[in-house]
Amino acid sequence: MAEVAARAGVSSQTVSRVANNHDNVDENTRAKVLAAMQDLGYRPNSAARALVTGRFGALGVVSFDVGAHGNARTLAAIADAAREAGFSVNFMGVRVQTEAAVRQAFQHLTLQSVDGIVLIESQMLDTPSLHLPPTMPVVVADGDTGHEYPNVDFDxxxxxxxxxxxxxxxxxxxxxxxxxxxxxxxxxxxxxxxxxxxxxxxxxxxxxxxxxxxxxxxxxxxxxxxxxxxxxxxxxxxxxxxxxxxxxxxxxxxxxxxxxxxxxxxxxxxxxxxxxxxxxxxxDFDVVGRHCVTLLLEQIERREHAPRRLAVEPTLVVRASTAPPPARP
CATH class of the missing domain: 3.40.50.2300 (Response regulator)
Structure with a gap:
């Protein structure tokens, strides 16, 4: 960071503000700092940044069938919304829905230092013996919440x-x-x-x-x-x-x-x-994915875990495959 500051002709505090994407930096100064970072191959230390900001800048997603149309579309929407909010996405695919598999997925993502996790379509949540990390913000997409987690689903x-x-x-x-x-x-x-x-x-x-x-x-x-x-x-x-x-x-x-x-x-x-x-x-799976990120960020920012359910309204689309039944003889 000191080398970047010297190259850009600014203070180390200014480099820190740019690295953490603070908005109280002049745009010309920000451009000089970013250019110096690129020239020197500087990469912010995520662990050190987390100590300062309280965030790792990453969201986790667990899905049990990423090949399914709805799950794939929801995952893509989550990635887009997370990127717009300044977060990356770490994905864990689980083939079989068992308590051990769910716990292992959460443990793996926790070790990857994520700030919160979206769980897409899980029937494991109504298992009384399933206990997820109590301090980890969680949102469920397309699944019943037998636990206290916020949920986003279609009606x-x-x-x-x-x-x-x-x-x-x-x-x-x-x-x-x-x-x-x-x-x-x-x-x-x-x-x-x-x-x-x-x-x-x-x-x-x-x-x-x-x-x-x-x-x-x-x-x-x-x-x-x-x-x-x-x-x-x-x-x-x-x-x-x-x-x-x-x-x-x-x-x-x-x-x-x-x-x-x-x-x-x-x-x-x-x-x-x-x-x-x-x-x-x-x-509209894009709406579901974006709602998931919104609810997750609310928990991350406020450290709240209050239950909340959002139901997205689907729409009937009538095309040529339906018509009145044939006349009875």
Missing amino acids: QARGTRSLVRHLLDLGHRTVHHVAGPRDSFAARRRSEAWERTLVAADAPVRPTLYGDWTTESGYLAGRTLAQDPNVTAVFAANDQMALGILRAMHEAGRRIPDGVSVAGFDDVPEARFFEPPLTTVHQ
Whole structure:
């Protein structure tokens, strides 16, 4: 730091203010200091800076399926919002949701000196024996909070209800459902809302078929549904499974939407290019990611851990894959 100060012709205190991104530095002076830092290969000591500021300038993210559309989009939004706030992001992917895996991920990120952690879609939080570091700010995205952590999620029930009501209002007697994995909070909430909406409308509730979010699992479920002539409307818990159902119906000679209406959930960018374009529920994952960072920074700055839940409203997007059912003979 002394060498940078000498090169730039300023005090060491000025170099410190520039290194910590304080705003009480003249822009010309800041430019000279940054140029001197680059010339000398200076890198601020993060540990020393943390002793002064109380922050490490990094946020941690734990996700259990980064390949899933929603998780990947949420992670990208968190990274963007963190960067804008002057933080870097350290990511830990966990393949299996166990208490040991969650604790290990948190321990690893703690050793990397993060200021707070976002946990994306975890069913582990309702495990009474799971105890996370009490001093670490935590925000949960797309997961139930059986603990005291702030949570950001979509209003899954509202999105599902609008989609099922759309299909019933078209004249379908009932709506069949291909759900996501049984251990997924999002899949569970969508499935429960589907059933409640049918019951409220006095519509029959048919047995649920389960997939794993993949197009292949939707295809396999679609092959089963295609054999039943009474199936006129299908709600898939995500767009990838809906794509598989479209393929299965096509192979079985069931026309979409004249014979069967198919709808999904998420509104992936490709959904409007499906054949036919897919009716679905749009979720703005960018908003979720940014809310997560906002809540995390509130905890970091105020050292608070008060529970708070933000529900982001999804939007029904009607396209050409849904229509009134075929006329009964």
